[in-house]
Amino acid sequence: MLILRSSPFSPFGRKVRIAAEVAGLSDRITVLAADTNSAEDSIRTQNPLGKIPALILEDGEALFDSRVIVEYFHDMAPEAGLFPPGPQRFAVLRQQALADGLMDAALLQVYEARYRPAEHHVQSWLDYQNGKTDRALAFAAERYTLPKTGTPDAGEIALACALGYLDLRFAGTWRQRHPALVDWLAAFADRTPAFAETAPPTA
Incomplete structure (x- = not known):
């Protein structure tokens, strides 16, 4: 096991x-x-x-x-099919890298608030991390919102988890700016039951 x-x-x-x-x-x-x-x-x-x-x-x-x-x-x-064969594999790896970087930037903002007293927060550093999340979301909205069917690949899974984390820790503020990603995530959840099954506790 x-x-x-x-x-x-x-x-x-x-x-x-x-x-x-x-x-x-x-x-x-x-x-x-x-x-x-x-x-x-x-x-x-x-x-x-x-x-x-x-x-x-x-x-x-x-x-x-x-x-x-x-x-x-x-x-x-x-x-x-977590990773497709041939050149398409690198597109999936790039999507996963983008989503992983988005999660990293979001986590660093959460850790700043959680582990450092407010008077020691460095706003320029927080702005730097927030800039990463904004650019990653814009890139994803441009490249990854075409409708898909079937089982998801590793890139799609990573992006869905990144958006789910933004919902959890940042109250879903990304949703107003990126309606195409909202629709994409809803479609992902419909065809991927494990997304709901792995949702983090809300309390």
Whole structure:
């Protein structure tokens, strides 16, 4: 049995869980919560960076980060189509990289508010991270809102999780500016039941 160390609030962990479901691998994975703030949590030995998600293989080795884990799932179940063959693979990898960067920028803004006193916030740094999210959303709205059918690929999964995280931590303020992405996310959720199943708690 594979063990996924994650948190229900992690957008990267959500990405991995949806990818596992799409690849038909969920029944082979046990999800165990990790507390990245605790020095006693074994996540710091499983992943020396102390970050989630991490996938513990049956031989005890750990894979990290989310991109590596999704690649591992693709290797286990290539027929699921997480990554297409040929040149189209790089388009999917780019979409995943964009979404991962969007999640990183959003997380850094959340961490600034959570771990630093307000009087020590650096507005220019927050503006820099917010600029990344704005540009990434504009790029995604231009490139990735064409209707699609069938099972999603890794790029689509990552983008959906990034938008879901913005809904969770930033009250969905992106929605007014990017109605095409709103429609895209609704269509993604309709054809990907795992998106609702992996939604983080709201309280």
